[in-house]
Amino acid sequence: RKEVEQDPGPFNVPEGATVAFNCTYSNSASQSFFWYRQDCRKEPKLLMSVYSSGNEDGRFTAQLNRASQYISLLIRDSKLSDSATYLCVVLFLDSSYKLIFGSGTRLLVRP
């Protein structure tokens, strides 16, 4: 079983739709959580951190449920420019400092 699992998609939604992605992680010792965005043939970039209390950044809302080891990302009022792959990322701080990436969920926003 992979340490971080995501539905690969693709999610194909019309502009203006609300879409949600989920992610589960297997290591309960995981410290911190993030969503990264990766455009086609580009490098990943940090989208937002995920806090236990939930957090919002404009149209994006991230939630964390430590008990269920589950992270979510909600995108409201989808734009064409939101089309990308969204990577769920978990930080382990054991003997190292390691960010583990999920395989990503692909989002396609159509006109």
Add this chain to the structure above:
Amino acid sequence: GAGVSQSPRYKVAKRGQDVALRCDPISGHVSLFWYQQALGQGPEFLTYFQNEAQLDKSGLPSDRFFAERPEGSVSTLKIQRTQQEDSAVYLCASSPEGRGLGTGELFFGEGSRLTVL
């Protein structure tokens, strides 16, 4: 530029050749990571340096893979006797923090795309 720079951007190697991939992190960044990303997959952790110390190499897939960062700045990932399964994008990332701080923001380079024929 001020970002992470990787070279070469593209490399085609014949099976069995050795390759070396270079990463210039953002100046002053303490942490440096190498990831391998196969087509349609997320980045897979290979190794982590804090300054010149390689603190974690648990992700290196075999002893054909070797990474170094001798002066705590530029890093090189070397792959010996390349195999077809080594074909992937190799991403380098840096962070201004060392372990224990962990804001989780990594700054990635554009990657080196390796194709082994």
